[in-house]
Amino acid sequence: xxxxxxxxxxxxxxxxxxxxxxxxxxxxxxxxxxxxxxxxxxxxxxxxxxxxxxxxxxxxxxxxxxxxxxxxxxxxxxxxxxxxxxxxxxxxxxxxxxxxxxxxxxxxxxxxxxxxxxxxxxxxxxxxxxxxxxxxxxxxxxxxxxxxxxxxxxxxxxxxxxxxxxxxxxxxxxxxxxxxxxxxxxxxxxxxxxxxxxxxxxxxxxxxxxxxxxxxxxxxxxxxxxxxxxxxxxxxxxxxxxxxxxxxxxxxxxxxxxxxxxxxxxxxxxxxxxxxxxxxxxxxxxxxxxxxxxxxxxxxxxxxxxxxxxxxxxxxxxxxxxxxxx
Amino acid sequence: xxxxxxxxxxxxxxxxxxxxxxxxxxxxxxxxxxxxxxxxxxxxxxxxxxxxxxxxxxxxxxxxxxxxxxxxxxxxxxxxxxxxxxxxxxxxxxxxxxxxxxxxxxxxxxxxxxxxxxxxxxxxxxxxxxxxxxxxxxxxxxxxxxxxxxxxxxxxxxxxxxxxxxxxxxxxxxxxxxxxxxxxxxxxxxxxxxxxxxxxxxxxxxxxxxxxxxxxxxxxxxxxxxxxxxxxxxxxxxxxxxxxxxxxxxxxxxxxxxxxxxxxxxxxxxxxxxxxxxxxxxxxxxxxxxxxxxxxxxxxxxxxxxxxxxxxxxxxxxxxxxxxxxxxxxxxxxxxxxxxxxxxxxxxxxxxxxxxxxxxxxxxxxxxxxxxxxxxxxxxxxxxxxxxxxxxxxxxxxxxxxxxxxxxxxxxxxxxxxxxxxxxxxxxxxxxxxxxxxxxxxxxxxxxxxxxxxxxxxxxxxxxxxxxxxxxxxxxxxxxxxxxxxxxxxxxxxx
Numbered sequence: 112x113x114x115x116x117x118x119x120x121x122x123x124x125x126x127x128x129x130x131x132x133x134x135x136x137x138x139x140x141x142x143x144x145x146x147x148x149x150x151x152x153x154x155x156x157x158x159x160x161x162x163x164x165x166x167x168x169x170x171x172x173x174x175x176x177x178x179x180x181x182x183x184x185x186x187x188x189x190x191x192x193x194x195x196x197x198x199x200x201x202x203x204x205x206x207x208x209x210x211x212x213x214x215x216x217x218x219x220x221x222x223x224x225x226x227x228x229x230x231x232x233x234x235x236x237x238x239x240x241x242x243x244x245x246x247x248x249x250x251x252x253x254x255x256x257x258x259x260x261x262x263x264x265x266x267x268x269x270x271x272x273x274x275x276x277x278x279x280x281x282x283x284x285x286x287x288x289x290x291x292x293x294x295x296x297x298x299x300x301x302x303x304x305x306x307x308x309x310x311x312x313x314x315x316x317x318x319x320x321x322x323x324x325x326x327x328x329x330x331x332x333x334x335x336x337x338x339x340x341x342x343x344x345x346x347x348x349x350x351x352x353x354x355x356x357x358x359x360x361x362x363x364x365x366x367x368x369x370x371x372x373x374x375x376x377x378x379x380x381x382x383x384x385x386x387x388x389x390x391x392x393x394x395x396x397x398x399x400x401x402x403x404x405x406x407x408x409x410x411x412x413x414x415x416x417x418x419x420x421x422x423x424x425x426x427x428x429x430x431x432x433x434x435x436x437x
Numbered sequence: 438x439x440x441x442x443x444x445x446x447x448x449x450x451x452x453x454x455x456x457x458x459x460x461x462x463x464x465x466x467x468x469x470x471x472x473x474x475x476x477x478x479x480x481x482x483x484x485x486x487x488x489x490x491x492x493x494x495x496x497x498x499x500x501x502x503x504x505x506x507x508x509x510x511x512x513x514x515x516x517x518x519x520x521x522x523x524x525x526x527x528x529x530x531x532x533x534x535x536x537x538x539x540x541x542x543x544x545x546x547x548x549x550x551x552x553x554x555x556x557x558x559x560x561x562x563x564x565x566x567x568x569x570x571x572x573x574x575x576x577x578x579x580x581x582x583x584x585x586x587x588x589x590x591x592x593x594x595x596x597x598x599x600x601x602x603x604x605x606x607x608x609x610x611x612x613x614x615x616x617x618x619x620x621x622x623x624x625x626x627x628x629x630x631x632x633x634x635x636x637x638x639x640x641x642x643x644x645x646x647x648x649x650x651x652x653x654x655x656x657x658x659x660x661x662x663x664x665x666x667x668x669x670x671x672x673x674x675x676x677x678x679x680x681x682x683x684x685x686x687x688x689x690x691x692x693x694x695x696x697x698x699x700x701x702x703x704x705x706x707x708x709x710x711x712x713x714x715x716x717x718x719x720x721x722x723x724x725x726x727x728x729x730x731x732x733x734x735x736x737x738x739x740x741x742x743x744x745x746x747x748x749x750x751x752x753x754x755x756x757x758x759x760x761x762x763x764x765x766x767x768x769x770x771x772x773x774x775x776x777x778x779x780x781x782x783x784x785x786x787x788x789x790x791x792x793x794x795x796x797x798x799x800x801x802x803x804x805x806x807x808x809x810x811x812x813x814x815x816x817x818x819x820x821x822x823x824x825x826x827x828x829x830x831x832x833x834x835x836x837x838x839x840x841x842x843x844x845x846x847x848x849x850x851x852x853x854x855x856x857x858x859x860x861x862x863x864x865x866x867x868x869x870x871x872x873x874x875x876x877x878x879x880x881x882x883x884x885x886x887x888x889x890x891x892x893x894x895x896x897x898x899x900x901x902x903x904x905x906x907x908x909x910x911x912x913x914x915x916x917x918x919x920x921x922x923x924x925x926x927x928x929x930x931x932x
Binding site: 299300301302303305306308309312313315316317318319320321322323379380 | 738740759760761763764765770772777778779780781782783784788792793795796798799802803804805807847851
């Protein structure tokens with residue numbers, strides 16, 4: 112039965128060769144090392160704290176993975192998180208009902224994403240420049256609106272979104288898991304969203320294959336904006352305040368996590384589940400820093416290095432593959 | 438006999454395994470206008486790039502004024518008085534005429550600053566010599582294509598060119614500009630400059646050249662004096678190859694009109710094109726590159742807008758706003774540029790095959806049936822005989838012929854009623870070529886209207902039931918595939 116044996120072998124190799132599996136093994140290894148170094152790591156409370164802390168990054172990174180897959184980039188997610196959080200909390204403090212305030216925050220995220228997408232898809236402006244501009248505008252607007260103050264005194268019903276628990280587990284963790292499952296499923300199986308793989312690989316060929324390139328580009332940036340806004344809602348309710356500097360650097364962690372999880376800076380590739388594992392790996396490394404008592408200032412250095420290494424490895428992988436050509 | 442200013446012996450050149458020039462000999466006399474002609478891909482441009490120092494030959498020798506030379510770059514060729522005026526103009530649009538003419542060679546003072554007065558004076562003199570009175574400080578971006586070409590020639594003259602290569606210089610010029618160019622060519626010739634003139638247009642070749650050399654499939658077929666020959670002989674030299682490939686039998690009967698196009702126009706690219714495509718036939722689009730064949734296909738497909746024209750599909754007038762619209766109506770277009778516009782190179786065969794028909798594999802909610810995708814892809818892999826017979830390799834790792842088969846499978850999978858294929862066998866080996874031909878014929882026999890755009894005349898004549906000949910955005914003739922000769926087609930394509 113040589114045939115079936117080699118078939119099994121190749122499908123085993125295919126499974127192990129998948130990015131997610133490799134990433135999972137790295138996470139297990141990192142966890143094993145940390146649990147040897149410090150007894151505090153292997154502990155339910157520590158895990159819940161890691162999971163809660165990473166939930167905002169996961170939600171933002173889902174959107175970023177979509178944008179990278181469609182062949183773009185979104186540097187404005189951190190600022191959109193900040194601005195929508197500020198606007199939502201300001202509305203709440205002005206007495207607007209909780210569902211309306213949350214809806215307004217999410218709509219603002221969608222609107223800013225739609226602006227990004229329109230400039231990129233319709234006016235063909237470089238996505239890096241468009242979202243860099245949006246990053247500055249949204250952050251600046253947050254500071255203008257708050258004059259730099261914290262916006263506290265939020266209604267208890269709102270705080271329950273981020274601080275409430277079911278079975279001892281904070282609600283943001285549930286929300287994050289559900290969002291990962293939904294978007295992972297949709298990206299793989301839902302034809303309109305699945306088509307962004309084609310757009311990111313070759314937009315001209317996609318257009319001539321009957322794929323709605325412009326529309327899906329805009330949709331991707333809208334989803335990125337809405338998800339950033341959702342992260343803004345969870346963060347402001349969890350921390351019980353709105354603040355202009357929330358989400359600072361979120362785009363950097365989201366890009367790193369997406370690329371670690373299998374997204375390519377040149378588009379056409381990406382996995383929501385992979386991105387989730389990417390955020391988890393970054394969160395465990397940062398948790399290790401805290402538990403081992405290393406200076407938090409080093410975290411920025413390490414996060415930056417991880418971003419450059421992840422993108423560098425992606426570039427080398429693509430170069431290698433390019434050599435196979437002809 | 439006047440002395441040769443340029444003497445080429447035994448030049449051969451290969452790119453990878455593809456040999457594009459075989460043992461070429463060519464002599465250019467002082468002060469002659471020497472036309473170099475041949476079909477697309479005959480090797481004219483490669484030969485000129487070797488003469489101009491852009492490519493190096495694998496074997497053979499080049500002599501300029503009796504002195505053996507080997508150019509390592511275009512500057513070396515220019516130093517020997519050889520200047521190329523490119524088909525794609527090589528000027529910098531954001532610099533002035535003078536800056537372009539004396540690019541990198543501006544007159545400077547001892548501090549290295551440009552002496553603008555002298556620069557402009559010398560440019561003005563050169564332009565006046567070409568019969569143009571224009572401010573040398575004008576930006577090139579503001580000039581018409583015709584004037585830009587003259588700037589290129591001025592640039593060559595400023596380097597004391599002895600041999601000027603004009604690569605299809607009239608292709609983008611208005612009639613008046615063409616007359617100016619002819620006059621300049623005559624003046625330069627009188628001044629002892631030799632000119633190599635590359636062109637597709639036979640009337641102008643006879644109008645200005647002293648001698649004509651014909652290239653075909655990378656071989657020098659011969660050199661004749663223009664006064665001793667005629668259009669028929671030249672066309673025969675250009676196309677006179679034997680038909681090596683076997684073609685499937687033609688349509689036994691054709692049905693009603695599937696697609697009819699009337700008065701299709703856009704700018705000067707497409708002027709008042711009309712034709713009909715019948716069920717079960719293969720209609721060929723013949724003509725030279727840039728004659729409007731691809732533009733017509735893209736316009737029908739909704740990929741480019743048109744100024745005027747009616748497209749009727751199965752008796753109903755349609756106007757496709759996008760490729761999606763066309764595909765939904767069963768009109769498909771297989772591009773000539775498989776790598777940039779056709780395939781998703783970094784994706785696997787399966788993904789590519791279903792890329793134009795994803796919606797067919799989705800439920801009402803839009804959820805994809807992956808098993809259906811896999812089965813369909815595997816069916817088409819077998820159907821077009823892809824090698825390896827596997828739907829999982831990345832398309833970029835396939836050979837050219839297999840990439841082309843994958844591209845064909847992609848459009849077969851979209852279930853077309855009208856399929857326009859653009860250069861379906863370019864860069865494809867003979868075996869795959871025959872298979873692609875038989876697929877196209879099979880498709881036509883099953884009732885699909887097929888249009889084949891090809892620059893290879895044997896393919897057009899061997900495969901098609903009828904042939905529409907394109908020339909400068911018009912259809913100059915519709916001929917029967919059977920019994921028509923390459924010479925007939927060439928006559929309508931170059932008139």
